[in-house]
Amino acid sequence: METILEINQLHKNYGTLTAVDHITLNIQKGHVYGILGPNGSGKSTTLGIVLNVVNPTSGSYKWFEGTTSNHDALKRIGAIIEHPNFYPSMSAIQNLELVCKIKNVDKIKIQEKLAIVDLLERKHSPFKTYSLGMKQRLAIASALLNDPEILILDEPTNGLDPQGIRQIRDIIQKIAANGTTILLASHLLDEVEKVCSHVLVLRKGKMLYSGPVDEMNRNHGSIFIDATDRGALHSFLKEKTYVGKISTREDGLEVMLYEGVDMAQINKEAFENGIVLSKLLHKKQSLEDQFIELTSQN
Amino acid sequence: MKRLLDIEFHKFRNSKSSKVLTIIYLVIVVALMFVGLYELEIKGTKASLSDLGIFDFPFIWHLSTYLISFLKFLIAIVIVSLVANEYSNRTLKQNLIDGLSKKELILSKFYFILIFTTILTALVFLVCLLLGLIYSSITEPNLIFINIEFIAAFFISHIAFFAMCLFAGVLVKRSAFALGIIGVWGIFELVIFGISSYLDLKFGWSVWDLLRDVLPLNSISNLVVEPFSKVSMVKTGIETLSQSEFEKDYGVRWINVIVCSVWTTLFTYWSYILLKRRDP
Numbered sequence: 001m002e003t004i005l006e007i008n009q010l011h012k013n014y015g016t017l018t019a020v021d022h023i024t025l026n027i028q029k030g031h032v033y034g035i036l037g038p039n040g041s042g043k044s045t046t047l048g049i050v051l052n053v054v055n056p057t058s059g060s061y062k063w064f065e066g067t068t069s070n071h072d073a074l075k076r077i078g079a080i081i082e083h084p085n086f087y088p089s090m091s092a093i094q095n096l097e098l099v100c101k102i103k104n105v106d107k108i109k110i111q112e113k114l115a116i117v118d119l120l121e122r123k124h125s126p127f128k129t130y131s132l133g134m135k136q137r138l139a140i141a142s143a144l145l146n147d148p149e150i151l152i153l154d155e156p157t158n159g160l161d162p163q164g165i166r167q168i169r170d171i172i173q174k175i176a177a178n179g180t181t182i183l184l185a186s187h188l189l190d191e192v193e194k195v196c197s198h199v200l201v202l203r204k205g206k207m208l209y210s211g212p213v214d215e216m217n218r219n220h221g222s223i224f225i226d227a228t229d230r231g232a233l234h235s236f237l238k239e240k241t242y243v244g245k246i247s248t249r250e251d252g253l254e255v256m257l258y259e260g261v262d263m264a265q266i267n268k269e270a271f272e273n274g275i276v277l278s279k280l281l282h283k284k285q286s287l288e289d290q291f292i293e294l295t296s297q298n
Numbered sequence: 299m300k301r302l303l304d305i306e307f308h309k310f311r312n313s314k315s316s317k318v319l320t321i322i323y324l325v326i327v328v329a330l331m332f333v334g335l336y337e338l339e340i341k342g343t344k345a346s347l348s349d350l351g352i353f354d355f356p357f358i359w360h361l362s363t364y365l366i367s368f369l370k371f372l373i374a375i376v377i378v379s380l381v382a383n384e385y386s387n388r389t390l391k392q393n394l395i396d397g398l399s400k401k402e403l404i405l406s407k408f409y410f411i412l413i414f415t416t417i418l419t420a421l422v423f424l425v426c427l428l429l430g431l432i433y434s435s436i437t438e439p440n441l442i443f444i445n446i447e448f449i450a451a452f453f454i455s456h457i458a459f460f461a462m463c464l465f466a467g468v469l470v471k472r473s474a475f476a477l478g479i480i481g482v483w484g485i486f487e488l489v490i491f492g493i494s495s496y497l498d499l500k501f502g503w504s505v506w507d508l509l510r511d512v513l514p515l516n517s518i519s520n521l522v523v524e525p526f527s528k529v530s531m532v533k534t535g536i537e538t539l540s541q542s543e544f545e546k547d548y549g550v551r552w553i554n555v556i557v558c559s560v561w562t563t564l565f566t567y568w569s570y571i572l573l574k575r576r577d578p
Contacts, residue, residue: 051395054577074397085392087383090312101305102396142396 002029003065004150004181005050010059012045012205019045021205022059027150027183032176034192034213035185036291037202043185044082046202047154051079064149075103078143079152084135088128092119092138095127096145103146113141117171133164140171150181157188169195193287203295213287223266226252226279233275252279302406303413305398309380310410316376323372323418327425330362353433356445360525360548362426363452367522370456373418374463378476381407381467404464404570411460419453448522451550455521458558461565462514468569480515487513514565517557523548 005027012020020042027033037043048054050061052070063073086095096110114120117137122130130138136156143151153172157165165188172195176182186192192199193213201209227233230253237243237255244256263282270277310316384390384403393403426449427442436442466476490513494505510516528548 048577052399053391053394055575071397071399074395079395081391081395083388085388087309087312087387087389089314094308094312098305098308099396101301101308102393102398104301104397 003027004029004063005183006062006065007046007050008060008062010046010049010061011057012042012049012054013057018205020049020056023202023205023207025200025207025210027181029149029181030179031198032182032196033184034196034199035183035202036187036189036192036199037185038187038295041202042205043202044154045205047079047081047152047183047185051077051081051152053081075146076149077152078146078148078150079154080136080139080143080156081152081154082158084139086127086135086138086142089126091126092123092130092141095138096142099142099145105146109145109147113144116144116174117141118167133160133167136160136164136168137171140168144175148180150183151175152183152185154185155187156184157186157191165191189286189288189291199287201291201294208294221282221284222254222256223261223263224249224252224254224279224281224283225266225277227270227275227277229275232273233270233277236270236273236275299405299409302402303409306380306406306410310376313380313383316380319372319376323369324421326369327366327421330366330425330429353429355430355434355436355442357525357528358426358430358434359445359448360522360528362422362429363448364522364525366422367452367455367519370459373414373456374459374480375473375477377407377411377460377463378467379473380410381464382471382473382476385471386473400573401570404468404566404573407464407569408461408566411457411464415453415456415460418456419449422452423449447550451521451555454555454558454562455518458514458518458562458565461562462518465565465569465572468572484515487515491516511553511557514561517554517561521550521554521558 003026005025007023007025010020010023012018023042023046035043035046045054049056050063052074061070063070064076068076087098090098092114093110096113097107100107100110111120114123117140119134119137119141122134127135127138140153140156143153156172157168160168169191172182172184176195182195184192184196196213198211199209199213200207225233225237230248234246234248234253237246237253242257242259242261244258246256247254263280267277267280384393390403394400398406430436430442434442462480463476466479467473470476470479490509491506494503494509497503498506510520525548
């Protein structure tokens with residue numbers, strides 16, 4: 001599989017503060033990556049470094065398997081970092097024309113990209129008259145101008161209202177459907193869960209996890225189970241290899257699972273052991289639970 | 299180079315304040331042409347400024363370049379705000395992400411200064427030429443272009459000054475502060491001159507002469523020295539007052555040309571180094 005970005009032992013200090021702590025990772029073509037991490041965990045700094053804006057203290061990174069210089073690589077990338085930054089008195093068109101000149105691409109794309117983000121109606125208004133949602137959408141249009149191989153979005157829905165968030169999410173999903181690799185930094189977990197296939201979790205500049213979203217935590221969720229004879233159920237479950245911690249709740253037992261189990265199988269075995277289940281419910285662990293668990297460790 | 303110039307002129311074209319300041323500059327320069335038409339009534343006889351001989355070739359080259367040099371502060375505001383606004387709008391970061399390297403960013407600003415100053419210089423040249431042709435009695439080409447080096451000096455001093463503005467803009471990131479710092483530097487040079495002339499007087503050194511040619515703002519303004527004492531009326535006045543013959547070197551001195559070129563290079567290079575080292 002084609003590697004788009006390779007980061008090797010990247011490190012950044014701001015004075016005595018360590019923002020990024022020896023991070024190593026690979027970004028593969030075609031995936032949608034979410035970068036998760038609490039505020040100040042080094043997400044933006046890492047992105048800033050690979051975008052040639054922040055100077056790393058040590059370590060290296062390589063775009064497109066090193067086939068182009070890091071500077072030329074930027075012309076094949078689309079990125080927005082933090083707030084949308086444009087010239088306030090220029091209109092959307094004028095701002096995008098400037099980006100075209102910087103990226104060396106034809107102006108023809110402007111209309112098409114403005115249509116994707118639904119800004120055609122306001123294309124002649126100065127940037128300073130835009131709402132935050134519109135500014136954010138213009139930033140996405142700008143990042144798309146060169147038909148990038150990878151799109152990097154840093155907190156694209158920060159400060160937006162629910163409609164704005166929905167709009168941005170729809171746009172991201174549309175772009176991902178075209179096969180564009182996306183790197184999405186966010187602390188809105190629900191957003192990442194909805195659009196990303198892979199996640200990277202950062203905390204205090206360190207990488208805690210990197211891999212597919214559904215493998216983020218090794219456990220397989222939990223089941224809520226109850227029977228008329230709770231004591232018998234408890235001893236029945238204790239003997240099973242797939243059962244982890246059992247905690248007693250008012251409305252039944254919550255059982256952590258070590259491996260994937262067929263719910264019908266549990267029901268059948270319990271019945272054969274003379275236990276009649278009154279409740280059986282499988283609960284997948286949400287990304288939020290996993291994230292909180294991961295980042296609160298150590 | 300064409301791409302970088304295109305980028306910078308796009309920014310300039312779409313900045314209202316830059317355009318307004320440039321238009322004010324151009325209007326004043328062109329208006330200068332009509333000053334000569336202004337007629338004064340002194341004791342019943344009509345006299346126009348042109349009768350003083352100040353619009354005569356080759357003196358016009360010197361006078362106009364000197365006078366118009368004062369207007370460079372208008373363009374300085376344009377340059378400083380084009381640089382500092384990149385910081386305040388955070389577009390510098392966006393430009394870098396979009397694929398403009400830090401070197402290209404400084405180069406695009408420098409090329410802009412170069413071309414913009416060339417246009418201004420060409421305009422000043424045309425205005426002077428027209429003024430001279432209208433008011434001067436001299437029409438022989440070899441006499442007309444005799445002091446044309448003042449136009450070149452005008453160009454070099456403006457490039458150096460604008461490069462200083464570029465550096466100040468990158469250094470402090472805010473238009474007003476950048477202009478302030480140039481002002482403070484000007485005062486600093488004056489203080490240095492005060493101290494050095496005192497030291498020279500006391501110890502018999504000649505630091506003043508050296509500093510006069512080395513410090514940036516002074517070498518920029520010394521490229522075109524004041525022309526007024528050259529006007530015969532004023533000159534006789536000074537000589538009567540001081541009871542001695544008044545002599546001064548009015549020409550463009552090579553040392554100033556070289557020092558200004560060195561400052562231009564340094565300011566541009568320092569801007570690049572500063573940008574490169576800093577995390578925006």
